[in-house]
Amino acid sequence: MAEKISESDFFQSVIRADAERVDLIFSSLDGDLMSGYRGDLRFHPETAGRIKEKFIELRKEKWDADLDWLKREARSFVDGIRDIARTAPATQKYEPDNQRQRKERLESIGKHVNALADLMNDADSMALGWLLVQFFAIHENDDEPGKDPMKAQAMALHTRKFLREILPDLGLAAIEASKTLPLADRPNPYLTAGLILNRRFYDAGLLEHFKPEKNSFGWLCMSEMMMLMGAEDSDKTSYWLRKTIEDPESTTAWIEGLRKRAVE
Known part of the structure; x- marks a missing residue:
């Protein structure tokens, strides 16, 4: 009989798999955007050890988890921070x-x-029915509509009704967006890294430790990540942590927005 897995372990494995998938996608990309990828960057063993120890300490305060499992989680967390610095x-x-x-x-x-x-x-x-026959054959590898012309025509009627409703709105939205499009700024690498790290803290259940204070776990991770990225010192760590927390795209801002809406 297969060994049972707890709900908590299951969701943590899903989060870990998702993070690993994102890291794999980043590391496999090529082209101009990813030409700056630094696969050679690695933490010093002592640095990685300090982050792992603190990660395990904070996780044990919240969950009574198996130590071997926590060590694997800590290793995955450190590897994730390293990969943020690389990308x-x-x-x-x-x-x-x-x-x-x-x-x-x-x-x-x-x-x-x-x-x-x-x-x-x-x-x-x-005609639309035949178009859908070809679409399903190519996109879904499904030739079922081709065997049932009536079904294909019914699907076509539904599709045309849906597209008749959404396409004009989409066209209007695109034209309106062209008139009000904000300027695109070049992303700052430290803010980009901070936003990804902020999400990693949330995934690990440690978002409350993502703080700009120098004694926080967030400060430790951000400072070491910045140094790995080439920062000369850690003086700007608190600044970039605050910028990350205040950014409307941050996970912290998203959570805070959910809390506000919940009490309104």
Whole structure:
């Protein structure tokens, strides 16, 4: 009989697998954006050991977990921080497109979506049904609609109704977005790294320890990560932790927003 796994262990394994999947995707990317990936970066064993020890200490305060399991979690956590340091500098390679070009592309999307909506309205159900037969054969590797023309036509009617409702709105949204598109800033590697680290703390159940104070676990992880990324010293650690926490895209801000809505 297979050994039972607790609900807590199951969800933690899901979180760990998701983090490993993201790391794998980052490390396998190529091209200009990832040309700055630093696969050679590694923590000194003493540094990695200090982070692991603190991670285990804080996790044991919240969960009565098996020590071997905690050690594996700690190792995964440290590897995740290392991989953030490896990938975040690549964001410096990102050069936003000219603002005029960005707006023109959105406007073009809006016009083409509107044109697609008109074409979908003009096409007959049989033609749309045959289109779906080809779509399912290519995208889903499913030839079932091709064996049942009536089913294909019914699906086409439903699809056309859905697209008739959503495509005009999407086209209008793209055109409106082209008029109000904010400027694209080059991401700061330390803020990028901080935002990813912030999420890692949440995944580990340690978000309350992501603080700018020098004695916090967040400060320890952020400072060592910044040093690995090439920072000359740790003087700016608290600054970037505060910037991360205050950023509307941070996990901390997201959680705080949920709390506020819950009490309203």
